[in-house]
Amino acid sequence: MPINSDQLRTLIVQPVLAALNLPAPDVAENLIMGTAAHESHLGDYIKQVGGGPAMGIYQMEPATLNDCYVNYLDYSSRAALKTVVDGFLAAQPAGPDGSPDKAAQLASNMAYATAMCRIRYYRAPGALPSDPNDLSGLAAYWKQYYNTPLGAGTVEQFIADYNRYLG
Template sequence: MGRRDCYVCRRRDRHIAFGNPPMTGLNTRQLKTLIVTPTLQTLGLASPAAINLVTGTALAESRAAYVQQVGGGPALGLWQMEPATHDDCWTNFLDFPAQSRLATVCHRMRAADLDATAQLVTNLRYACAMARIRFYRAPKALPRATDAAGLSAYHKAYYNTSLGAADAAANVAFFAEAIAA
């Protein structure tokens, strides 16, 4: 078997160490309709573009399969949010009085028996909400709901950032899959 680039971690043969071929994860239509859409509706931040963006982000970040960063990094959950990013969303946004409604909704999504960052792994609804909050803080408007390249570029700019490993061109297919679901 020849060497190949992993579409999750962008490295060659990374999954061989785990004994796993690349995974396909959750069914994209179910992820979009049963997790992302109702979560964003509860937040009051649902739109076709936001739903496609958050669904595509789970696909691009983890292929909606991995809940711990492949290779041992700090990112957690299907949306591969780092604890520091999670904490920043709270400290510099949700904890402000102007965001009290959103903070209350996010608090209500959490289970009482686990700390918040652990819930990025165990609580799909909360992890999805935090991914949407991360995008909600971005300074630019969302791209059109059907613009896979625009959604991928937005993800790279405002979620993965210029320092991250995501490749906006390579991830267009994940956002197209999210749109089609």
């Protein structure tokens, strides 16, 4: 059963975006909501269907999570942003060393997964669409920078899932 989209938006996405304080929160909000609608049908599943590595309502792969840290958040100039992102981590699930298991928390911690989804989009080289209600623009941005041109998803599927789950 899908997550209630109004509750996801108001209780998770909006507070996380406010805490991150990154540009274009209104556009990012609709893009993130659309990503959840398409990638997991708002939480119908939290582990990639077919045995792949993607996790959570945004279906982020651990390799993508790691890349966001190694090639972006771990730079000292971004220490404040990393502190905010890591502030969403819960103590459990933890890894073998006792620190939070970030990859596992993509599935178990919606606030952290939302923060990482926003970081993924924030790092994208292209500017976000200017209109938060430009569904075609949001879908094209998702395809280019989240699903990637080689990914199986399509702009049309994103739009259909957005309308189905968020319309």
